[in-house]
Structure formats: C-alpha cells, structure tokens
Amino acid sequence: MKSFLTLIGRDLRLSIKHRADTIMVAGFFAITVILFPFGIGPEPGVLERVGAGILWVTALLACLLSLDHLFSDDEHDGTLDLLLTAPVAPTTVVAAKITAHWLTTGLPLTLLAPILGVALQMPSESTAPMILALLIGTPTLSLIGAVGAALTLGARRRGVLLPLVILPLYIPVLIFGVGAIDTSGMGFDAGGLFAVLGGFLLMAAALCPWAAAVALRLASE
Amino acid sequence: MHAFANPTRFLKLATAIQPWAIGLCILCFAVGIPMALVFSPPDYQQGETVRIMYVHVPSAWMGLFAYGVMAAGSASYLIWRHPVANMIAKASAPIGAMFTALCLLTGMLWGEPMWGTPWVWDARLTSMLVLFFLYLGYMALGDAFDSPEQGDKAAAILALVGSVNLPIIKFSVDWWNSLHQPSIFSMAGVSVDTAMLAPLFLMVGAFQFYYVVVVFMRVRAQVLAAKVRAARLMRAA
Amino acid sequence: MVPTMSTRSTAAITFDVHNLSARRGGRTIFENLSFSLKDGSALMVTGPNGSGKSTLLRILVGLLRSEAGTITLTPEDTTEICYAGHRDGLKGGLSVLENLIFWSRLYGAEQDAVNQAVNRMALDTVLEMPADMLSAGWRRRAGLARLALGSASIWILDEPYTALDAENVDRIDSLLNEHVTAGGVVVLATHQAPGFTPNHKINMADYPAKTPEVEW
Numbered sequence: 223m224k225s226f227l228t229l230i231g232r233d234l235r236l237s238i239k240h241r242a243d244t245i246m247v248a249g250f251f252a253i254t255v256i257l258f259p260f261g262i263g264p265e266p267g268v269l270e271r272v273g274a275g276i277l278w279v280t281a282l283l284a285c286l287l288s289l290d291h292l293f294s295d296d297e298h299d300g301t302l303d304l305l306l307t308a309p310v311a312p313t314t315v316v317a318a319k320i321t322a323h324w325l326t327t328g329l330p331l332t333l334l335a336p337i338l339g340v341a342l343q344m345p346s347e348s349t350a351p352m353i354l355a356l357l358i359g360t361p362t363l364s365l366i367g368a369v370g371a372a373l374t375l376g377a378r379r380r381g382v383l384l385p386l387v388i389l390p391l392y393i394p395v396l397i398f399g400v401g402a403i404d405t406s407g408m409g410f411d412a413g414g415l416f417a418v419l420g421g422f423l424l425m426a427a428a429l430c431p432w433a434a435a436v437a438l439r440l441a442s443e
Numbered sequence: 444m445h446a447f448a449n450p451t452r453f454l455k456l457a458t459a460i461q462p463w464a465i466g467l468c469i470l471c472f473a474v475g476i477p478m479a480l481v482f483s484p485p486d487y488q489q490g491e492t493v494r495i496m497y498v499h500v501p502s503a504w505m506g507l508f509a510y511g512v513m514a515a516g517s518a519s520y521l522i523w524r525h526p527v528a529n530m531i532a533k534a535s536a537p538i539g540a541m542f543t544a545l546c547l548l549t550g551m552l553w554g555e556p557m558w559g560t561p562w563v564w565d566a567r568l569t570s571m572l573v574l575f576f577l578y579l580g581y582m583a584l585g586d587a588f589d590s591p592e593q594g595d596k597a598a599a600i601l602a603l604v605g606s607v608n609l610p611i612i613k614f615s616v617d618w619w620n621s622l623h624q625p626s627i628f629s630m631a632g633v634s635v636d637t638a639m640l641a642p643l644f645l646m647v648g649a650f651q652f653y654y655v656v657v658v659f660m661r662v663r664a665q666v667l668a669a670k671v672r673a674a675r676l677m678r679a680a
Numbered sequence: 681m682v683p684t685m686s687t688r689s690t691a692a693i694t695f696d697v698h699n700l701s702a703r704r705g706g707r708t709i710f711e712n713l714s715f716s717l718k719d720g721s722a723l724m725v726t727g728p729n730g731s732g733k734s735t736l737l738r739i740l741v742g743l744l745r746s747e748a749g750t751i752t753l754t755p756e757d758t759t760e761i762c763y764a765g766h767r768d769g770l771k772g773g774l775s776v777l778e779n780l781i782f783w784s785r786l787y788g789a790e791q792d793a794v795n796q797a798v799n800r801m802a803l804d805t806v807l808e809m810p811a812d813m814l815s816a817g818w819r820r821r822a823g824l825a826r827l828a829l830g831s832a833s834i835w836i837l838d839e840p841y842t843a844l845d846a847e848n849v850d851r852i853d854s855l856l857n858e859h860v861t862a863g864g865v866v867v868l869a870t871h872q873a874p875g876f877t878p879n880h881k882i883n884m885a886d887y888p889a890k891t892p893e894v895e896w
Binding site for chain 1: 573576577579580583584587593594596597600604607611612615616618619
C-alpha cells in the first residue's frame with residue numbers, strides 16, 4: 223500500500239510539472255464537444271437528444287489521447303525496467319499508474335462535463351446523473367486503456383494502433399454510460415444502468431491491472 | 444496435444460488430413476450450393492431473398508468459430524508456449540475476419556429488400572461489426588512490432604482480452620438495441636423449415652472444411668517462413 | 681521491510697547460475713553459461729557487442745526469461761537484487777532529490793539513506809536541479825546513487841562507465857569497492873577495464889551457441 227501511494231505521488235507530481243498535458247486533454251475535450259453544435263445545428267431539441275452521446279464519445283477520445291504516454295515515458299527513460307525489478311508487484315505499479323491516470327484525465331473530464339452539458343442544452347435534471355455516470359465509467363476507461371497502452375508499448379504507428387485496439391472494448395461503457403444519463407434525464411429510474419456500469423468497473427478493476435502487468439512484462443522482454 | 448506442438452509433426456498430420464478436407468469441402472459445396480440456390484423452397488415471407496441465409500448464417504458461425512479458435516490458440520501459446528497453437532491462432536484471424544465481413548455484406552444484401560435500407564443497427568449485425576474490429580485490432584497489433592515474437596505475444600493477450608469482452612459487448616449491444624429499436628424484423632427470428640435445414644448444414648460443413656484447408660495452408664506457410672528466417676539469421680551470425 | 685545498511689554484511693549470500701542459455705528473436709545468443717558468486721565478490725562480464733552481455737544481465741534480474749538453465753539465489757529473496765541498466769531511470773521533470781526520495785520510498789529505505797547516497801556520490805550541488813538539465817555524467821552519478829539507497833546486496837550494472845570522465849569513474853569504482861568490502865555482490869557488464877578489480881571474470885565469447893539453429 224505504501225509503495226502504491228508512493229507511485230501515485232510520483233505520477234501526480236510529474237503531472238503537476240507537466241500540467242500542460244492535463245490541460246491539453248481537457249482542452250481537446252472541450253473544443254471537440256463545442257464542434258458538434260456547429261456540425262449538427264443549434265436546435266435545442268436535437269442537441270438535447272444527442273448531448274449525452276457527444277459527451278461520452280468525446281470523453282473516450284480524450285482518454286485515448288492521454289493513454290499514449292501512460293507507460294511509454296517510463297519505458298523511454300528506463301524507469302519501467304527499474305520498476306519491474308524493484309521490490310514491488312508489477313500489478314501494484316500498474317494499478318498506481320492507472321489511478322494516477324484517472325485522477326489526471328477522467329476526473330477533470332467529469333468535472334468539466336456539466337459545463338459542456340450546458341453548452342449542449344442538456345436538461346438540468348441530467349447534470350447529477352451525468353457526473354455520476356462519468357465518475358463510475360471513466361475509471362473503467364483508464365483500466366481498459368492501460369491494457370491497450372501496455373500491449374502497444376514499443377509498437378510502430380502506435381497512435382493509430384491504440385484506438386483500433388481499445389475503442390471496440392469501450393463500446394459497453396459507452397452504451398450504458400449514455401443510457402444512464404438519458405434514462406435519468408427522461409425522469410426514469412436508471413439505478414440498474416448505474417449498477418451495470420459499476421459492474422463493468424469492478425470487473426475491469428479485477429482483470430485489467432493483471433492483464434496490463436503481463437503485457438508490460440512481455441514488452442520488457 | 445503435446446505431440447503436435449512440434450511444427451514438423453504437425454505439418455505431417457496436416458498433410459495427411461489436407462486431401463480429405465479438400466475433398467469434403469468440394470463435396471459439401473457441390474451438393475449444398477444447388478440445394479440452397481435451386482432446390483430448397485423459397486420462404487413464404489421473404490421469398491427468394493431467404494437464399495442469402497445459406498451464406499449469411501454459415502459465415503456468422505465461422506466468424507465466431509474462428510475467434511474461438513484464435514482465443515484458444517492464444518491461450519495455449521501464452522500458457523504452454525506451443526508454437527503451433529500460436530500459428531493456428533494467427534492463421535485463423537484473417538479467415539475469421541473475412542467470414543465476418545462476408546456475414547456483414549450478406550446481411551446488408553438481405554437488408555436492402557427486407558428493411559428497405561442496406562444497414563440497420565440490428566443487434567446481431569452490430570455485434571458482428573464489433574467482432575470485425577476486434578479481428579482488425581488483433582491483426583494490426585501482431586504486425587506492429589519489429590520483433591515478431593513480441594507481436595505474437597501482445598496479439599495473443601489481446602485475443603484473450605477480446606474473448607472476455609465479447610459476451611459483454613454482445614449483452615450491451617442487445618440491451619442498446621432493444622432500447623432503440625423495440626420491434627424490428629430480424630433475420631434471427633426466422634423459423635427454419637426442415638427443407639432448409641439440410642442445405643444449411645451442408646453449407647456450414649463446406650465453410651468449416653474450407654476453414655480447415657486454409658488454416659493448414661497458412662500454418663504451413665508460417666512454418667516455412669520461420670525456417671527461412673532462422674536460416675538467414677544463422678548465415679548472418 | 682525496513683532494512684538498514686548494516687544488514688548487508690551479515691547475510692551470507694550465494695548466487696549460482698547453472699548452464700544458462702538465452703534465445704532472442706529466434707536466435708540462440710549464448711549457451712551453458714555458469715558461475716557462482718558468494719558475498720564479497722564481483723563478476724565482470726566482458727565480450728564483444730552483441731555477445732549477450734545485456735541479455736545475461738536482464739535475465740539475472742528477471743526482466744527476460746532464459747531458454748534453459750537455473751538461477752539460484754540464497755537467501756531466496758529477489759529484493760536482494762538491484763539493477764542499473766543503460767538508461768538511468770531518472771524522471772527528467774523531477775529534481776535529483778525528488779527522484780532519490782521516490783526510489784528510497786519504493787525500496788522501503790530509511791530517510792537517512794537519501795542523505796548517505798547523496799554524500800557518497802557527492803550530489804549536493806545538483807540536488808535541486810531537474811534531472812533533464814544534468815549532463816550525461818551527472819545523470820549517471822545520480823542514477824547510480826539509487827543503488828546506495830536500497831538494501832539490496834546484489835548489484836547488477838550494465839555498462840556503468842559510459843559517458844563518464846576519470847573523476848566519475850573513480851567515484852563509481854569506490855562505490856563498488858565499498859559494496860564488495862561490505863559483503864555485497866557486484867555483477868558488471870563493461871568493455872572498459874575499471875579501476876575496480878573484480879575477482880571473477882567471464883567473457884561472453886566463451887559461451888557461443890552450439891545448438892543448430894534450424895531445429896524443425
């Protein structure tokens with residue numbers, strides 16, 4: 223546990239030093255969401271209907287952008303080799319890096335989403351469900367994404383490969399994330415959908431750090 | 444199983460099986476195609492378009508079957524390091540992807556007259572579309588490394604991750620579909636007449652044997668390529 | 681979990697490698713390599729480029745799998761091994777001190793260990809500098825200070841002398857000598873002859889691959 227916190231501390235400290243990275247991801251999220259009203263017209267009814275989908279799809283893409291350097295920075299400067307030979311379980315290393323990744327991407331995106339929801343003219347009743355859905359769903363994105371980032375470590379044309387590998391696996395989170403927001407926005411009970419999102423999160427938390435650690439070991443071979 | 448982990452021994456077995464597989468494949472096609480296209484009855488609702496089903500259903504089945512083989516091969520490669528298991532997994536991917544594409548294509552051909560549009564976000568078709576992308580990811584990842592071994596291992600892990608996700612994706616797509624399109628005339632609901640069953644099974648058999656033939660061919664090519672590579676390396680050393 | 685510097689000399693260590701073979705990219709790199717090290721000994725691994733020095737070291741620390749052979753470590757505790765590869769593993773964005781504190785926490789070392797490591801490698805003038813501002817020599821020094829942080833008794837170093845001037849070479853030599861005198865074990869891949877004199881030597885060229893490459 224102590225090494226877990228130490229690792230998170232280091233990654234957070236690094237992301238404060240390179241805060242432009244976090245700001246860029248949030249900026250990408252905002253500007254991409256803002257593009258949609260220009261693309262599909264400003265009619266309130268239309269935007270309101272597709273708002274949740276726009277937010278989620280854009281959040282997936284923003285998350286993907288930041289995954290690129292999740293492990294590759296540590297790989298380039300040799301830290302990854304040292305972490306894998308240090309007296310820490312590789313799954314702990316991976317879990318800590320995923321947590322730090324969520325704190326620096328998923329969480330800022332979640333906080334930014336209600337503001338962008340206003341721009342998309344989403345009903346105010348869907349603000350709380352939106353935050354909750356993103357809060358439960360974005361950690362799953364970081365978890366699954368870490369597996370993809372570990373698998374593509376050292377690959378050629380990584381920027382194109384990573385989306386191809388990860389995005390199909392994001393579809394369930396997208397479906398239920400949007401479903402939870404829309405269903406509660408329409409005034410129905412969406413408890414079951416949030417439970418499914420939570421189930422995805424638990425499953426990903428149980429399997430992904432382990433799979434990513436195996437992939438990292440193979441990448442270091 | 445361990446006996447066939449040796450590529451040379453596997454190739455011997457494959458060479459012995461190959462003529463039989465080719466023969467059975469041709470036989471199934473020779474009987475199945477006329478039965479499916481000419482002698483089987485048209486559907487009372489769908490008319491002659493139902494004949495697309497004789498290609499569509501076997502391709503859908505093969506798309507899933509090949510993914511299953513790929514996942515099983517990847518698992519035994521990662522756990523027991525069987526080189527042949529990996530070769531079979533790698534050989535299955537493009538064939539499976541092709542069958543999945545064929546399934547999507549025939550689905551669209553069928554949809555044009557039935558739905559009035561080639562593409563409807565039907566739950567089954569959508570799941571097959573995602574499956575197609577899983578195949579693409581597997582193949583792209585396997586080719587993306589300078590060291591072929593690293594590519595093989597990464598792709599094998601992805602195949603397993605994908606096989607865990609496939610039921611989840613299927614479940615999600617089904618739920619999503621039921622939410623957005625509560626009642627649609629789906630190919631899945633077609634009740635199959637016994638006169639249609641025989642040609643359907645023959646076509647499934649034909650596709651299955653075709654798969655076996657092509658997998659063996661591709662594995663043979665991989666073994667030979669590995670030998671060439673090893674010989675080159677030895678000369679360089 | 682909180683070992684002190686003094687535990688190093690008390691534990692009796694044996695590090696046995698028996699008939700090790702390695703294969704990379706479908707090619708056997710070396711075969712039947714054996715050695716045995718006890719506490720207070722050092723092994724220098726020499727050999728031409730591509731002979732497998734780095735591969736051997738990466739197998740010893742567990743980053744690579746060997747094709748055949750056994751590695752036995754007594755006491756059976758992999759935390760006894762500390763590795764320093766080609767790259768220093770310093771985070772460019774963090775200061776030297778922040779880097780060292782991070783590793784000391786991860787190794788479960790005491791607060792004082794950082795000060796000791798800083799003194800040993802004479803890093804006090806660059807402590808507050810971001811690591812990516814350092815010259816190659818300083819960076820190597822800061823990177824190797826990490827070895828002095830933990831309590832590992834077996835140090836495995838890959839080409840520690842590259843990019844170093846005479847003064848820094850001496851400093852590393854004395855670090856290694858101190859470690860060996862205190863009962864530690866050093867395995868070192870290099871093609872420079874260091875001022876540090878190891879009591880064991882192996883040349884990778886003596887363990888060429890004999891197995892025919894095409895086995896199918």
